[in-house]
Amino acid sequence: MGCDDAGVAYKDAIKRDFEADSRVTHVIDVGAKEPSDKTAYPLRAAAAARIVERVVGLELARRLAREWLGYEFDTTTASAKKVDEIISLEA
DSSP states (O other), X not given: OOOOGGGHHHHHHHXXXXXXXXXXXXXXXXXXXXXXXXXXXXXXXXXXXXXXXXXXXXXXXXXXXXXHHTOOOOTTSTTHHXXXXXXXXXX
């Protein structure tokens, strides 16, 4: 799991939930570990994505993809700069 600086508290809480769940064998935390870590979330997402291979079944992946297609990005948000990071990762 991973997050940017704004999501550390959420990630840590969910990580504790996962670690307490008998169905979860282990959790890999790719950061951020502190709110002072300003690494852009696209880099954290890429790090987490590299670890996750064929974990999600086909039908769930298709459902998530259909849902995702309906989302619209608000280019006026502070995240616009981070989306530029994603674009540079794709290049």
